[in-house]
Amino acid sequence: MDKRILPLAIGGLGIGTTEFTIMGLLPDVAGSLHIDIPQAGHFISAYALGVVVGAPILIGSSVKLKPKKVLIGLMVMFTIFNALSAAANSYGLMLAARFLSGLPHGAFFGVGTVVATKLAGKGKEAKYIALMFTGLTIANLLMVPAVTYIGHNFHWRWYFGIVAFVGLLTLLALYFWLPDLPGKPDADYRQELQFLRKPKPWYPLLITAIGFGGLFCWLSYINPLMTKVAGFKPTEIPYIMVLIGLGMVLGNLAGGIITDKIGAGKTTAYVIISSALVLLCIFLLSPIKGFSLVLTFLCPFVLMACNAPVNMMVIDASPNAEMMGAAFMQAAFNVANSAGAYLGGLPIAYGLTYNYPSLVGSGMAVIGFLIVLGYLKRYGNAKFAHVAAGH
DSSP: OOGGGHHHHHHHHHHHHHHHTHHHHHHHHHHHHTOOHHHHTHHHHHHHHHHHHHHHHHHHTTTTSOHHHHHHHHHHHHHHHHHHHHHOOSHHHHHHHHHHHHHHHHHHHHHHHHHHHHHSOTTOHHHHHHHHHHHHHHIIIIIHHHHHHHHHHTOTHHHHHHHHHHHHHHHHHHHHHSOOOOOOTTOOHHHHGGGGGSSTTHHHHHIIIIITHHHHHHHTTHHHIIIIISOOOGGGHHHHHHHHHHHHHHHHHHHHHHHHHHOHHHHHHHHHHHHHHHHHHHHHHTTSHHHHHHHHHHHHHHHHTTHHHHHHHHHHTSTTOHHHHHHHHHHHHHHHHHHHHHHHHHHHHTTOOTTHHHHHHHHHHHHHHHHHHHHHHHHOSOOOHHHHTTO
8 A cells, every 4th residue: 555545544444443433332331421322322423413513614724724734633633532532421521522523534534535636646546535445444344343342341441542542643644654735825715615506516415425324224223133134143243243344345445446447427326226236135135144144245345335436526526625525525424324324213113124224225225326327417427637637
């Protein structure tokens, strides 16, 4: 891997670890803070809200600065607020710390996405975006299971301490390895937001918010799906989560490579319709153990393959405001997280079995596919000339 992209990947590792590990430690956190598990679930929502709020505000307030300086500032915030989470001793303080921890998340990936395209050679932009997000996917493969084990068997505060340590490593990597690219001293916050007045960026944002929601319809209820429908033992779930993480890592990298070869629009179309089919198969075949394991790998593979192309689509749709566009993409991803979990839970609330969230997810992916078709009909398969021109 290009050493210059490593600081962004390490930052993604820390962000992925802090975002997803808490899901497996909610009972531990709840018991320590003397609250119930639904209240502890507010810490997940608070982080997601921080991402949505922080992405446009922090990007907007730093548009004139050099990307390296902005990324270092964001990682300082990330490190401090995760350390604060480790020290939180009440529901209110933890809620505030989780919200503050989420603020730099979207902005970091927003700036990092554009920096990755500037570091890449011509025709390798999507691959470099995928390399940056490799840290996020490796977090799901290795860090989340490992840190969950440490947090459960020792103390959940170790979880936030480890994340803060990764934040410190990221700061060192940013300082020593990231090139000092020029800023945009003439940029204006209000002008940066003007790209939203055009329809083009709304296509990838909606594709992400709706299509990616299919992933979270399935992933939010993976534990009861695999134990109550597929028949796996609860002790086997950590191995299944590693399989999911492996699918994310390989799918993310594959999506970047394919996008550079055939274009973002076509890649997104193929990936989204494939994810609809895989989610439908999960609905139909989950009771069969062998099929359920194969599909557990394929589902995150095809959905994470959409990551690089939709980011390229939003960059292409936001000329001169690429960082703001990429930041809104992170907000859309967290909308997908919340919407998928909520909509996937509706059939369960009505007494249906745990394979039904995947059926809802398949429907969301179909809607995402229709939006991609609309994008291709209106704009074609863009080649991102203005991105390449920035090298």
